Amino acid sequence: MIIDLPRTSISEINKRLVQSRKDFGVITLGRVLTLVIDATDADVEDAITTANVASREHPCRIIVIAPHDGDEGTLDAELRVGGDAGASEVVVLRPSRVQAEHGDTLVMPLLLPDVPIVAWWPAAVPTDPGASSIGRMASRRITDSKGEADPVAVLRHLAEHYQAGDTDLAWTRVTRWRALLAAALEQVADQRVTKARLHGDTGSPSILLLGAWLQGTLGCEFEATYADDVRGLQSIVLETPSGDIGIARPDGHNATLTQPGQPEHTIALPARTLGDCLAEELRRLDDDPVYGEALRRWAGADSASVSIA
Structure with a gap:
């Protein structure tokens, strides 16, 4: 009615x-x-x-x-x-x-x-x-910085004025990617990561935030590449002494997980809807300090070590 x-x-x-x-x-x-x-x-x-x-x-x-x-x-x-x-x-x-x-x-x-x-x-x-x-x-x-004409500038403003309780759906969209990476890394003998390589859609704020999180959590270099014909985050590779850990989702629905010494695994990883992302953020009404740290790290001096191609 x-x-x-x-x-x-x-x-x-x-x-x-x-x-x-x-x-x-x-x-x-x-x-x-x-x-x-x-x-x-x-x-x-x-x-x-x-x-x-x-x-x-x-x-x-x-x-x-x-x-x-x-x-x-x-x-x-x-x-x-x-x-x-x-x-x-x-x-x-x-x-x-x-x-x-x-x-x-x-x-x-x-x-x-x-x-x-x-x-x-x-x-x-x-x-x-x-x-x-x-x-x-x-x-x-x-x-939601994703739909902005200049998402990089928007992220910088959000970092400058960040307060406890702030979050952005560009961060929420990569929740499952973060969980998969953490689980895959636990199964590697030598968990030192020297470089993280991410590839996805041009100007994606999700890639920047995820890369900053990896950089801060793992102490590694972060390289981002983009393509105009790609939608969303397409692939991540973590370089370790034991071999590369990779997640690739070329079709936007199913991902292939590769780990050193193990066969490839196919995992359902569909692109998240806006409703899913909003519902996730409404589950927690407290601060999200991990997002805040990733946002500030990317916008701060540490972002100088990020390579964007």
Whole structure:
């Protein structure tokens, strides 16, 4: 059920939320968080669909801020409940861009009481998420540098302004790669890694973050290469005295694992959907210091030893 509220106010939205619970049996019991989405310059329907997928694992109230370019004093809204809201209730706010600059004022009366607040920017990553109007309210701030025109510059800004609670979905996309590498390295007699070689899509922030993590964890050199016709991370090779450890995923679905002295193994490693990545980040509402360390390491002096071709 979608309820349109043109030229409305926050107080009227709250009244309709209460009424919808009575009319449609929507309850807030079991809601574990409030997810606030700044959908500026993003595809609003894609963002809502992704949040609805994640909400089936993490029931929540979803508040979407989707600015319009019209009358500065006009606030339109819509409520989505039932089948149009996944396991949540969705409030879509359509303020003017001037009103959207004060997103905290718009959102505050709509927050669920006594649950954490998570902020997500599916596009238009702010220079300093923790200092933004909705970022100041949130205990977790989720950005996505992958879709930015200059993801390298975005990562540098995120590193400069990093605060506990920040994370980026470019990091989340390589969670399974990190787990596979750690498991494979444990089976090698001499675990010293001299060089890590990564290959993937041009400008991939995931490759930069993963390389910085490997560099910091293993104390090795890091070489990144790119190709315009590749989608996502395609391969990783760790050079060790015992031989190379490699993971290659040329088709984006199945990976081949090679280890010294062992036959090749085929592993299911499909590219992760945006909903999967968002759901993973909503599982933990504390800080992710490993991400913070990888981000700062890449952006800091240690990144001088990174070779990018």
